[in-house]
Amino acid sequence: MKKKTKRGEANVGGSKSELDRVLTLELARVTERAAVAAARLRGRGDEVAADQAAVDAMRKELNSLDIDGTVVIGEGERDEAPMLFIGERVGTRAGPKVDIALDPLEGTTLTAKAMADAITVIAIAEAGSLLHAPDIYMDKIAIGGGYAPGLVDLDRSPRENIHALAEAKGVPVSEITACILDRPRHAKLIEAVRATGASIRLITDGDVAGVINTTNPEETGIDIYIGIGGAPEGVLAAAALRCIGGQMQGRLVTSSDEQRARAVKMGIEDIDKKFSMEEMARGDVMFAATGVTDGSMLDGVKFDSGKVTTDTVVMRSSTGTVRWINAVHANTAKFL
Numbered sequence: 001m002k003k004k005t006k007r008g009e010a011n012v013g014g015s016k017s018e019l020d021r022v023l024t025l026e027l028a029r030v031t032e033r034a035a036v037a038a039a040r041l042r043g044r045g046d047e048v049a050a051d052q053a054a055v056d057a058m059r060k061e062l063n064s065l066d067i068d069g070t071v072v073i074g075e076g077e078r079d080e081a082p083m084l085f086i087g088e089r090v091g092t093r094a095g096p097k098v099d100i101a102l103d104p105l106e107g108t109t110l111t112a113k114a115m116a117d118a119i120t121v122i123a124i125a126e127a128g129s130l131l132h133a134p135d136i137y138m139d140k141i142a143i144g145g146g147y148a149p150g151l152v153d154l155d156r157s158p159r160e161n162i163h164a165l166a167e168a169k170g171v172p173v174s175e176i177t178a179c180i181l182d183r184p185r186h187a188k189l190i191e192a193v194r195a196t197g198a199s200i201r202l203i204t205d206g207d208v209a210g211v212i213n214t215t216n217p218e219e220t221g222i223d224i225y226i227g228i229g230g231a232p233e234g235v236l237a238a239a240a241l242r243c244i245g246g247q248m249q250g251r252l253v254t255s256s257d258e259q260r261a262r263a264v265k266m267g268i269e270d271i272d273k274k275f276s277m278e279e280m281a282r283g284d285v286m287f288a289a290t291g292v293t294d295g296s297m298l299d300g301v302k303f304d305s306g307k308v309t310t311d312t313v314v315m316r317s318s319t320g321t322v323r324w325i326n327a328v329h330a331n332t333a334k335f336l
Contacts, residue, residue: 019096019098019124019125019126019284019286020095020096023065023067023124023286024286024288024314024316024321024323025314026065027122027124027286027287027288027314028288028290028312028314028323028325028327029061030058030061030062030065030122030288031058031119031120031121031122031288031289031290031312032290032310032312032327032329033057033058033060033061034054034055034057034058034061034104034105034120034290035054035119035120035290035291035292035301035310035312036057036301036308036310036329037053037054037056037057038050038051038053038054038057038104038105038111038118038120038292039111039292039293039300039301039303040053040303041053041111041112042111042112042114042118042292042293042300043112043113043114044112045112045113046112047108047109047111047112048108050105050108050111050112051075051104051105051108054104054105054120054292055075055083055084055104055105056083057104058084058102058104058120058122059083059084059090062090062091062100063090063091063092064092065090065091065092065095066091066092066094066095067090067091067092067093067094067095067096067097067098067124068089068091068093068094068095068096068097068098069089069090069091069097069098069099069100069124070087070088070089070090070097070098070099070100070127071084071085071086071087071088071089071090071100071101071102072086072087072099072100072101072130072131072132072235073086073100073101073102073103073123073130073132073133073232073235073236074086074088074100074101074102074232075104076135084102084104086132086135086266096126096127097126097127098124098125098126098127099124099125099126099127099128099129099130100122100123100124100130101122101123101124101130101232101235101236101239102121102122102123102236103120103121103122103208103232103233103236104120105118105120105292106118106119106120106121106205106206106208106209106233106236107119107205107206107209107292107293108205109204109205110204110205110206110292110293111292111293114293115204115293116293116294116295116296117203117205117206117209117293117295117296117297118205118206118291118292118293118295118300119206119208119209119289119290119291119292119295119297119298120289120290120292121208121236121287121288121289122287122288122289123235123236123239123240123281123285123286123287123288124285124286125239125281125282125283125284125285125286126283126284129281129282129283129284129285130235130239130280130281130282130285131235131238131268131275131279131280131281132266132267132268133231133232133234133235133252133263133266133268133280134231134252134259134262134263134266134268135230135231135232136230136231136252136253136254136255136259136262136263137228137229137230137231137252137253137254137255138228138229138230138231138233138234138250138251138252138253139154139227139228139250139251139252139253140154140207140211140225140226140227140228140229140234140237140248140249140250141153141154141161141224141225141226141248141249142211142214142224142225142237142241142246142247142248142249143165143214143223143224143225143246143247143248144214144215144216144217144223144245144246144247145215145244145245145246145247146245147165147168147247148168149247150247151164151165151168151247152164152165152224152247152249153249154249154250154251154274155274157192158178158189158192158193158196158226159192159195159196161224161226162176162178162193162196162198162224163196165223165224166198169223172197173196173197173198174197174198174199176196176198176199176223176224177198177199177200177201177217177221177222177223177224178193178198178199178200178201178222178223178224178225178226179200179201179203179207179210179211179213179214179222179224179225179226180193180200180201180202180203180225180226180227181202181203181204181205181207181210181227181228181229182202182203182204183227183228185228186227186228189226189227190202193226201221201222206295207225207227207229207230207233207237208233208236208237208240208289209289209295209296209297210222210225211225211237211240211241211248212237212240212241212244212289212297213225213296213297214246215241215244215245215246219296220296220297221296222296228253231250231252234248234250234280235280235281236287238250238275238277238280238281239280239281239285239287240287240289240315241277241281242277242278242281242285242287242317243285243286243287243315243316243317243320243322244315244322245320246277247277248276248277248280249274249275249276249277250274250275250280251272251273251274251275252268252271252272252273254271281317283317284316284317284318285316285317286314286315286316286317287314287315287316288312288313288314288315289312289313290310290311290312291310291311291312297313298311298312298313299311299326306330306332307328307329307330307332308328308329308332309326309327309328309329310325310326310327310329311324311325311326312324312325312326312327313325
């Protein structure tokens with residue numbers, strides 16, 4: 001997807017959005033500030049410090065926006081996260097009511113080790129539009145745009161999905177690459193995918209970027225994302241795909257009665273429900289991400305001669321617009 005503009009989907013339902021298009025650029029400033037703060041701690045081996053720096057910076061910028069925002073996907077629940085927790089109110093309260101999904105630093109380990117594909121991410125939509133997913137796991141499958149609806153499905157086997165995608169692309173299965181988180185829980189999935197003859201790109205972290213990378217396989221080399229990752233990251237990825245085009249499904253994975261109770265408390269009555277992309281991110285959605293470290297989607301923050309360079313992508317679903325913003329910030333005082 002890098003540096004290639006694509007058209008996304010039309011506004012679901014066709015209603016006039018209350019979101020001001022100026023907010024698309026304001027969101028870029030939010031992720032830029034968080035990315036610069038985190039980038040100052042690249043390679044230092046301190047995941048907690050890098051994450052906290054990004055959280056503090058993102059929160060400061062969010063509270064300057066003329067929105068009445070509620071964090072529905074955040075750093076955790078109130079008792080677990082001192083800032084940007086689920087349910088926290090942000091903004092000046094002078095603008096539209098919006099849902100906010102965010103990950104101030106997707107790839108804390110990547111940042112601490114100065115590895116590729118760490119990003120800062122945020123999505124906003126009109127109030128009530130984003131799935132209120134608890135901080136638990138979600139089984140996901142995603143591909144880019146341009147395919148017939150329902151080409152892949154969580155209820156089908158990896159073999160069926162890989163073969164369907166290869167047939168739709170008109171290529172042999174051996175030319176398909178699946179992106180999967182490198183976790184012990186995926187041992188059988190990895191075995192099943194490799195048995196088809198497809199290749200696998202294992203990632204240690206950053207499954208929002210992994211999902212988004214399916215939208216431009218020519219550039220990223222990734223055709224399909226499969227596997228279990230965080231549910232909050234699933235909503236963020238769905239928001240991005242709503243803007244740029246693609247298909248995605250997600251289903252919550254619970255391991256205890258406590259997790260199931262949390263999901264019900266957040267309004268999810270059917271724990272086994274298979275959520276479509278549109279059910280996770282409805283209506284007019286705006287999405288922004290800024291690179292912290294160099295990656296296949298975005299370049300990382302650069303510090304040079306008193307200037308800071310950032311690489312950001314901003315998308316909006318109602319217009320299908322994707323903006324790439326390579327910004328040089330001469331006044332670095334604003335990042336302090």
